[in-house]
Structure formats: C-alpha cells, structure tokens
Amino acid sequence: MRKKALLALMLAAALLLSGCTLIVKDEAVDNATEILRLGDRVFTKGEVKEQVEQQLLYNSYLSYYSGQSYDTTNPTNIANAQSAVVDALKNRLAVAAKAEELGLDKLTDEELEEVQKEAQEDYDTNLQTAKDNLADSGLEGDALEEAAVKEIEDAHLTLDDLVKSVTESKISDKVREYVIKDVTVDDAEIEEEYNTRVENSKTTYGENPGSYATAVNNGTTVYYAPANVRRVKQILTKFKDEDQTAITEANKQVTEANTAVSAANAKISAAQETLDNADADEETKAAAQADLDAANEELAAANTTLENAQKALDEATENAFAAIDADADEILASLADGADWQTLMDEKNQDPGMKNNEKGYAVAADMTGFDQAFVDAAMALEKVGDTSGKIRGNSNGYYIIRYDSDEPEGPVALEDVKDTISASVLSTKQSNTYNETLAKWVEEAGIKVDMNALKD
Numbered sequence: 119m120r121k122k123a124l125l126a127l128m129l130a131a132a133l134l135l136s137g138c139t140l141i142v143k144d145e146a147v148d149n150a151t152e153i154l155r156l157g158d159r160v161f162t163k164g165e166v167k168e169q170v171e172q173q174l175l176y177n178s179y180l181s182y183y184s185g186q187s188y189d190t191t192n193p194t195n196i197a198n199a200q201s202a203v204v205d206a207l208k209n210r211l212a213v214a215a216k217a218e219e220l221g222l223d224k225l226t227d228e229e230l231e232e233v234q235k236e237a238q239e240d241y242d243t244n245l246q247t248a249k250d251n252l253a254d255s256g257l258e259g260d261a262l263e264e265a266a267v268k269e270i271e272d273a274h275l276t277l278d279d280l281v282k283s284v285t286e287s288k289i290s291d292k293v294r295e296y297v298i299k300d301v302t303v304d305d306a307e308i309e310e311e312y313n314t315r316v317e318n319s320k321t322t323y324g325e326n327p328g329s330y331a332t333a334v335n336n337g338t339t340v341y342y343a344p345a346n347v348r349r350v351k352q353i354l355t356k357f358k359d360e361d362q363t364a365i366t367e368a369n370k371q372v373t374e375a376n377t378a379v380s381a382a383n384a385k386i387s388a389a390q391e392t393l394d395n396a397d398a399d400e401e402t403k404a405a406a407q408a409d410l411d412a413a414n415e416e417l418a419a420a421n422t423t424l425e426n427a428q429k430a431l432d433e434a435t436e437n438a439f440a441a442i443d444a445d446a447d448e449i450l451a452s453l454a455d456g457a458d459w460q461t462l463m464d465e466k467n468q469d470p471g472m473k474n475n476e477k478g479y480a481v482a483a484d485m486t487g488f489d490q491a492f493v494d495a496a497m498a499l500e501k502v503g504d505t506s507g508k509i510r511g512n513s514n515g516y517y518i519i520r521y522d523s524d525e526p527e528g529p530v531a532l533e534d535v536k537d538t539i540s541a542s543v544l545s546t547k548q549s550n551t552y553n554e555t556l557a558k559w560v561e562e563a564g565i566k567v568d569m570n571a572l573k574d
Contacts, residue, residue, distance in 0.1 A: 371427040
C-alpha cells in the first residue's frame, strides 16, 4: 500500500509538471535561467524546479503517513518549498566555495574508493526498490531490469548521479569537521545541563513512581528517582511451548466469542430501540420483533460458546501450570536449602529480560506495562532480601521474585551520567557552531538569487 501510495503521489507530481508544458515558451531556455550563482557555480531554474517538486512530493508523503492532507498545488506550500530548497542550495554553494578555499575539496584515493563503494550500494538498493515497485507490472527478466533502470534514470539516481552526491556529502563532512574540530565542553556546561535534566525529571517523575519505573525499565535515562520504587529480580518458569500454544488458541476462541456476544447485544439494542419508538408503524415493529427474537437466540448461542471457550481456557491454563509445578517447586526447594540466588537465577531463569540486568526491574505500586500479578507480588515483599513463593502469572508461567534493593530517592549521581550528558552537550554545541558558521558564510558569500524567476 505504501509503495502504491508513493507511486500515486509521484504520478500526480508528474502530471503537475506536464501541465506546465501548455504554457507557450521555450522550456529549454526557461529552465536554463539562473536562479542562484556564486562565482562559476550555478543552479538553474530547471534544477531548482526539480528539487522543489521533490520537496513537495516528500512533504506530501510525510503528511499522508501522518494522516494529514497536503496540496502540492497550493501556492503557499509551493512558496515554502521553494524557499526551503533555495536556502539549502545557498548552503551548498557556500560550503563548496569554502571547501575550495580551505583545500578540502580534494578527496584521497581511499576516500574516492569509499565514495564509489557507497554510491554503488545506494544504486543497487535503488534498483531493487524500483524492481519492487514494478512487481505488479507483469514484467520479468531483461524487460523488468530495463524498466527499473529507466525509473532510476528518470529520478536522476544513476550511478554517476550518486557518485556526485556522495562526493559532495564527503566534502561537506570534511568542512563540518574542520569547523567543529576545536569545539569542546567543560565541567560547568555539563553540570548546568545535568541540573536542568534533574529538575525536568523531578517535575515529570517526582510524584509518579509508577511512570518512573516504567520509563527506566524501557531503557530511558531518568535523572531523578522518586520515593517508593524498588528493584526486584525474578526466576521465571515459563509454560511449555505446547501449553502456551493451547492457551493462545483458547484465548483466541474467547475473544471471538466475546465479539459475537457484543454483536448480538448491539442487534438487540437496535431492535428494542425500534420497538420503543412510538412513531414506528406496525409493520416496522413486527420486523423489529423478529430481529429481536433472532438476536436473542444469537446471544444465547454466543453466550454458550463463550462459556465453553472460557472453560477451555481455564483448563488449558491449569494444565500449563501443572506441567511446570515440579520445576518451580525444585527452585523453591533449592532456595530454601540456601542456594545462592544469583547462581540459581543464572541457571534456571527463563526471562531474557533478566540477563545482564544487574539492578533488576524497577517496580512501583501504580506502574503499568508489567503483569499486575508480578507487580502485586513484588510490592507485597516486606524487606530487602525477601523472596516470594511461586506466583501465577497471567500469561507466562510462575514468577519467583526477590526484593533486591530500594531505588535511592533523589537525583542520579552526576558521575553515572556524565559521559552521556557530555556527548549530548558536545553534539548540540557542535551543531550550533556549524550552523552559525554556515549562516555567516552564506551571508558573506554574496550569492546572487533570483526568486522572481521561479514565479512563472
């Protein structure tokens, strides 16, 4: 669907362009009109128009997949796309001129090899994408290859085009590295950012331990821990594969039966509404009564099916727990005999989330995203070091949970996050430095721009 939608957008853009040919003018001469010039580097109207169309198509593509509409013929959208493209081209001209001035426009043999390799990989990917887009065309073999190559050529994605693009990108990267090579961050900047993040986290999570627990379990770095969060570890004894399959199938049957019950109830409500309507004639009410009788029979059958499906689910669940009772009991017996928790967990645990999880799961009373049976059992443990019995999970098997530690309330230690913050602050500072420098280059370059020539 996405490929077809994108092809439709491309076709619409092509039709839009073809309409322009109705204007009586020498199109070749018009497209050769200079829009931007810096020294001997020029972008013509044809080149700018092509990139504007690509920008409009891209904007439309993004809007489509975000559920919004975007009119590629809207004058405001076109003007905005033109402005964005011209700004980007001004940047390219300024960077190219500065690269030449700094002697950064020449690539080494090794860099040229990298360019060729990257361009070839991009070309191969684009060619395969073009073939995929033509999957419904009925073309095969050489005919499919030729059609795909033509698509690439029409989109200006030939190997030569890509070599030029990758080369420009490499040179641009070298210029950027030149600009930011001396950018650094000091401890004061790191501490300032740390304090900001701590305050933001405190605002977000200070009164919401459940959200904190969910966030850190999802891998989010949180800079302030609220009270009433604990860390727990578990040894999971999972259902056997065949039993899990039986439970999954039984759940499916329950879901389908519930859907049938809901559908029957909806029919009953609709029929009853008609019967309760004082303005309905006798013929209409007779039909509604027939519908009501049929819907009641349908509901009775659906309820019977639901009851049987629920019984099957309960039976499958009981069988699944019975099949792993001995395994879970063996773990509990080992713990009772003084077995080391960590050693036993490493040996017996079937929860991949516990692997390499030194601190364990963060748990709080009001958290979401975890099996409620797990959360309730974890929060019921009274003190650090306590271990639960075997806890029936709602979907996985038995949990055996150990209360491992309390999460210290307050900000995370600066040293624990210093590297992360330093890298982030440095990246932001480098981007700002480069953007400010580039804006200065563009302003000083004296680039000639004729936006009026784009209006017709």
